[in-house]
Amino acid sequence: MDQNRPRKLNQNDLVDSAMRHMKQNISKSMSLDDIARHCRTSKPRLTKAFKACLKITPMKWLWKVRLLHAIQIMENQPKLTLGQICYLAGFNSQAHFSRLFKATYGIGPAQFRKSNVTPVDSTFDFYTFSKICR
Template sequence: MNKYDITENDFNPTVLFASKSKLVEDGYYHDHDYTEITVILSGTGKYYIEGKNYDVKAGDVIMCNPGVMHQSLEANEKEPIVEFVAGFTHFHFTGMPENSILLNDNEFVLRMPLEGRQEIMKRCYEMVAEYETSHLGKYFMLKAQLMQIILLILREMQPVKETQKSYRFESYNKNYVVKKIISYLNENYACKISLDQIAQNLYLSPVYISKLFKEETGESPINYLIKIRLNRAKELLEREEHGSIRSVASEVGYEDVYHFSKLFKKYYGISPLNYSKKFSRQKQ
């Protein structure tokens, strides 16, 4: 038996809005007559809720039920907060007040584990994208996505069985994320790639991805990308018909041939042009 009984009649929320925004200044202390979920997509900062300060970071869920006073405080200038916010009403779970979701220990901030964080962020981005369209059935798609977010939060608050070791899931997911990043880099090295693009593709924060990737591989995602590109460039330069150095640079994702040549020489101790000539002589 689950802690929270959910029935078809009680779980039919009305979606009021969904948005994504960057916090550039402090908010004001206020409340709502509806429930508001905030998910921190990236960055770090502080929130002031019902007289208490909360440090928040990417993946955290902030739950403000009707009448809960709250405001956003200073954000980290180096890591400004980007948040997803959704407002909704008309729902009721057994054991909770109407139109309210009570977090464990009467807290207002829920720190999600990696797996749940990815799932919720994915749906947040999907809701924002859907909210900005005029597609058929838009409202019902938004409702379906919001219901999934709510269910993921409720599941996270369920007690974990002793046979489930959370650290094993965490370790597995770290390995999974790194493999996904490497796969993404190998498939898209010829395109413009930034850490923000990689992060958005995986629904995680750029800072977290960079830290995790370095812990698992010993280098940053961008350095790993450089190695993929330069290794591919070497393969192209070893062909008899490889075109100009500029075309090789372009084929591995570099528009600036000078920058490409500088990187190539830094990694291999020889310029791309001289490498091509040297390899040609060796084959003769």
């Protein structure tokens, strides 16, 4: 085996590496290409690993983590505008953020801020979820 070539990660390690990279760069713009490049793998292999381990695509996982991050920001920094929260959570468009938030939680982010309702999965740690991949 070529010693200069990085070893191929198994599915669990690949998902773990991708998730760690996404969480560390949560507020930065990133594509599936960027994530796969960071993990030194192909987009199809990365997507297949996520679906096998988490039953979700890498980008959907990233959106969920960004939404959870936005909820944490809303709860911890109530004076920030939704635009600021959207940006800090890694969304490039407030309209996209609002649509995705409402589609996921059934309530818009502005209504959420006023309601004091905590979405069921906002306490779920998606990072440790990868440990169930076999």
